[in-house]
Amino acid sequence: MTDLFWPGDQRAGDLFSDEALLAAMVAVEQLWLDALVGTGIAPASAAASDLRGLVSPGHTEWLANESESGGNPAMALVSLLRDGLREGHPEAARWLHRGLTSQDVVDTALMVCAGEAVARIRLALREQVRLLAGLAETHRATPMVARTLTQHAVPTTFGLKVAGWLTGVLDAYDEVAALVLPVQVGGAAGTLAATVELAAHLPDPVRTATGLALELATGLGLTPSTPWHTSRSTITRLGDASVRCTDAWGRIANDVLTLSRPEIGELAEGTGGGSSTMPHKANPVLSTLVRRAALTTPQLGATLHLAAAESADDRSAGPWHAEWATLRTLLRRTVVAGEQTTELVGALRVHGDRMAETLAAAAEDARAEQRSMADLAGTPGGGAYLGATEALLEAPLARAEGVLADGVPALRRPHLEETP
Amino acid sequence: MTDLFWPGDQRAGDLFSDEALLAAMVAVEQLWLDALVGTGIAPASAAASDLRGLVSPGHTEWLANESESGGNPAMALVSLLRDGLREGHPEAARWLHRGLTSQDVVDTALMVCAGEAVARIRLALREQVRLLAGLAETHRATPMVARTLTQHAVPTTFGLKVAGWLTGVLDAYDEVAALVLPVQVGGAAGTLAATVELAAHLPDPVRTATGLALELATGLGLTPSTPWHTSRSTITRLGDASVRCTDAWGRIANDVLTLSRPEIGELAEGTGGGSSTMPHKANPVLSTLVRRAALTTPQLGATLHLAAAESADDRSAGPWHAEWATLRTLLRRTVVAGEQTTELVGALRVHGDRMAETLAAAAEDARAEQRSMADLAGTPGGGAYLGATEALLEAPLARAEGVLADGVPALRRPHLEETP
Amino acid sequence: MTDLFWPGDQRAGDLFSDEALLAAMVAVEQLWLDALVGTGIAPASAAASDLRGLVSPGHTEWLANESESGGNPAMALVSLLRDGLREGHPEAARWLHRGLTSQDVVDTALMVCAGEAVARIRLALREQVRLLAGLAETHRATPMVARTLTQHAVPTTFGLKVAGWLTGVLDAYDEVAALVLPVQVGGAAGTLAATVELAAHLPDPVRTATGLALELATGLGLTPSTPWHTSRSTITRLGDASVRCTDAWGRIANDVLTLSRPEIGELAEGTGGGSSTMPHKANPVLSTLVRRAALTTPQLGATLHLAAAESADDRSAGPWHAEWATLRTLLRRTVVAGEQTTELVGALRVHGDRMAETLAAAAEDARAEQRSMADLAGTPGGGAYLGATEALLEAPLARAEGVLADGVPALRRPHLEETP
């Protein structure tokens, strides 16, 4: 998957592609049918093990077209699968999807897609934590002038600046690591009524029905949950966590954009982009593209919140539908910006000499506060005026160690291929 | 082009597809090269008439991948075209793109894509004006209860309600009809320096350079303009006009969603969508999908404004890049919602009988104000209490007539196919 | 009115203050009562000429508290006024507000407040047009290096950069100058039914009712209009125009923030702000505060669009209520940022020497494109490479002249004091 309007989009591969969503929806239907048969709700004759085989890539476009009349892609998929089953597996055709509603299929499939995106974002954050912690260590004593409201302030170190970047990334990591991706199984209106009815001949129909939801969650690597058709915190949390990531990355990108201006020259991207007309230029392209993402994601996050707030009834008319593409775009952009940031940070060139020169040139001003303080305290005041720069590294570096001690999250790929 | 995450997306066809952008960029390079040769800036040997032939659909994905290193799709395209020309048209390879910068190519191509979208949106608005004016006429005396803050208020007519919808659509039409789509030609930093340098051997190099920009505009059906690399009102106006459209349509959709609730039943969509599990249901799918769009576009419009406001320098690092996909998504969604609204309005079923029943049932309350007024004025107060409902139709109906008297805007298609 | 959380807020004076809204609401009630009596709908005994005298500043807080139970401030005001009239003007107490609904009073009062804000914004834009046109003229030949994607590009002039700022301001001016501020008179559900009922004893009750709305518009300096209770383009246009202003100003502020960095030093604010701890610092405070506004207004504009899109019924439950404070904040911030921008531009210090030095130091790079072009064209290529910088000034300067030839808009103050 590529996007000429969003250079770098290919880094997100087929995350949330139409094919990935379709595959995830088929996996949901497959596991549900398996479970209906497995628990004895449906007869053994309703089994059908290869729904995947009924869907080809060519169906994606057809399904997208068909989705409009039902308002979502699940209904057309169910028709397609039933048509495919009717001949060879007439009982499977009858039992397919029974107990589910289209929102169950779409929401659960979205969570499957989100799971992989979240795993990749978490890995990127973890790698950034490693790189930034290293950079902060390396430059814990590299002095530079601090800049506040664009003007030279007192001395600082590049290590401390990096520690600030690291803190943002750690905050994002904590939030991403805490995300929960629940299964959605509620039936037509979140009551599981159809499944309970279908299980009427079994000892405990209600427990059977809730057990089925649990089974689906397990099969897909999702978290069990009561239905959340119109309680959308799951979606807004995914959104907020993604935006918190791009906040952290955007702030890094903005610093690189500033500090790599030719007049400043304290940082440079590993390899800059060229120009279509000016041969000498080395543009800070990664920073530019990361900042680009950070300018767009807060509004996408806001859209998810609005959809949550304007939810109504037992399944909503519009707000729910606004979420899918918004979540897709938000998570793909986050994955892309995450990998770009890792690359940016990993290859960043730090010009300690330019930092030292600027600081020396700015000494008169940068030390003015020091002189005031020395006057006040009656001390000579001749040091580097680096304050607690080293001590302030400790807390973020300790947090970084904690993150790096976490196991690497397994990259979930509960795609069609895995369906038994 | 279809989108499983945005049912109905296929209505926008290939507007702003990767292929459409590529075709438009090639058209820009072709017309510019033609003009360089035509004005005598470049030698006749630099002519090459079939750049289109150098690009195949298979290149789109390659270009999208390549675009990341330069930060935008124009640079990679220029490489591709030069590579294709080098053998047979070495002079054309040397002269291609000279005088332009990548932003010239991308912005102008975006305007070409926008031109077609705007034409389609305008046609949809015009058709809605026709339909709504007809509906208002038909129902100018169809009484119903007005609802304010969700509760029954005084009587009104369905015609007047429709006139309110019409006013929103007319306001959007005015704004869309006033949109201007300028060409972008400024060279590396908006000074046209390269073109002026290349024209140094001609009598008036500056006038020659600005004349070239004019020629490009004419060739593409765009408006001549000074460079607008970091003055982005063009983009925000496109955004605001699109959002104003979805505002108008969202308000219609919200009314249909309310009035087609089974307890109210005064309106119904022509054909509702079905349910994946409940055989009887006829969901108001078009209204749902239109409302969906209206919940997302204001935030996309805000992103365009932020990009404008955070612009800096002579070409910006990030804000510009944030615009392309945002504008694409915003305009496609507007085209889709526009056609859905036309269909919704065109097939709307109006249940005047239910309106009359509700009004009768609510008479006690709906006439309470009338009784107060009659008391105050000392009049008998027995009429239908429809006030100025008919008179208030006149202004919007007159505006509608004005719009319908406008010529139908030609659907611009300055796509590759047209390049001679 | 001041705001410790928004330094500079006092520049907006009492625009949209609680007192200003109250005064405007009282003016609406006064003019409406006058008109009821004047047209003979109400008896002469219903006249009361000094509603203003019934409201003291101390009532504002009381009214704000009372407004919650009715959901808007008009209902409590009507009670207050009726109580005040009951004793001395019992007939006026009975006739007051008859024919209006609370939304009529609030919307019309908001338009009155907006009128003054718009006039001030327009004056600020006009003054900026004057200042920027002058600056562009003065520096039409002041060379500097252009910067694209933060890096040095080809030469440009400061005059041309200013012309880009000017274009943004002119675009905003056009939109602000075209704003229309309509009166809102519809009665309970936009049908004017109550007024028509009250005028039943007059020859043409409908015409009398619509004439009353016209009279109110004239009295308040607003534009006549059919009711727009749920067609909210008026509000979104005000919002979009305001955001377009802060877009233009934010872009100027961003350039000043960059170019006044100590390493660049090509621009400086007239007087910078100090620091609470560093004696030497001169912070670019005006640019900072203007950029602050530009980061917040697009989202406020989006809220107004959402309110428009989610409108439903004949008066909406929530969307309308979300507009008032949003519009207030948006317009006050625009007025404040406008005056700050005028001050910023008026006192801007331009360091042509630093511009020249930077350009000279960057010559090798900045002229690389020129060399390529000269090679290609076979010309010597030794000029200043300023391209069409002078010619490109003409169009914006001509537009500026057009604006300055406009009459200065009268500052509308249809406040209580003016009510006869």
Added chain:
Amino acid sequence: MTDLFWPGDQRAGDLFSDEALLAAMVAVEQLWLDALVGTGIAPASAAASDLRGLVSPGHTEWLANESESGGNPAMALVSLLRDGLREGHPEAARWLHRGLTSQDVVDTALMVCAGEAVARIRLALREQVRLLAGLAETHRATPMVARTLTQHAVPTTFGLKVAGWLTGVLDAYDEVAALVLPVQVGGAAGTLAATVELAAHLPDPVRTATGLALELATGLGLTPSTPWHTSRSTITRLGDASVRCTDAWGRIANDVLTLSRPEIGELAEGTGGGSSTMPHKANPVLSTLVRRAALTTPQLGATLHLAAAESADDRSAGPWHAEWATLRTLLRRTVVAGEQTTELVGALRVHGDRMAETLAAAAEDARAEQRSMADLAGTPGGGAYLGATEALLEAPLARAEGVLADGVPALRRPHLEETP
């Protein structure tokens, strides 16, 4: 504090009022001065115990005006306090604020104000948890028709609907309860250099400096932290948690608005608001005002994210300044909407009879799915078709119990009055 543009605003009392911010800033300066003296950094003669006495309410407006030239309110406050101290406590005047930067004072004061708002929001959520859990219990067997995409679906219970509301509130509670409010102490550029310099005569100047920050945190009831001048997760988390609250409340409000339509009549607000012209109306005013808030907060939250993402340097020029008023408005609106929701839920009238009637009337449709399922399963299918409605209550009710077992959070009031 009241706001005529935001009815109900008075519920937030003086939270984040100008006076509250001023009081909190004075408390910061007082505790810092105390700590400077207490640790022996400053001489005993620098002590001054009553900074509060130097500031009167009348100063607020003066300070707001003065704040513009420095860009923030802390600088003017320091001047004011120094002027007040100069005469009687000349040493205190010299030592006041030493080691701090204005951002330390403003950010810490904002956290003090936020602490109180967060405590109130948490209390409101807790009370709602209690009320909603009770309502869910009471109505665990109250049948009603579920509505999906506005149309009648299968039966559900009002208890389960309430459980959905409760889940949203519980999710918000979890996030609010986890909020951390850190102190901000970094000095001019986040290095603590001034404090370290001032402590040069003490054994461990760095530890002394960081200890001082700890002391300030303790004194104000905030969490110790390294400086976070440009790592703004604290602010965005506050924002996101607030928006998650209004999401949950907006969804409740939307359900009440729908279900209290006269044609549906299944719910009603305890006491509705009246109408300025229609005597019979009982508008759902609380729901309207809560929904109003929920339509505006997502965009305010987005602004906080943008400010975080566009941060740069060691203290930023504009993004930081955009946060204060945004956070103030967001938190006040959340407090107001929270109390309105508590009131709404506490007094909600549930018309079980209307629910039963609607369900009976809709039986044909509402039971269609049941018949399909019974056919499929070969069962008689005659039950109430309420599925797992009761079982699905258990998880949210258990979560509710957990929340109610939490201690009631102490309402922090670290206002000036508490400063010893």
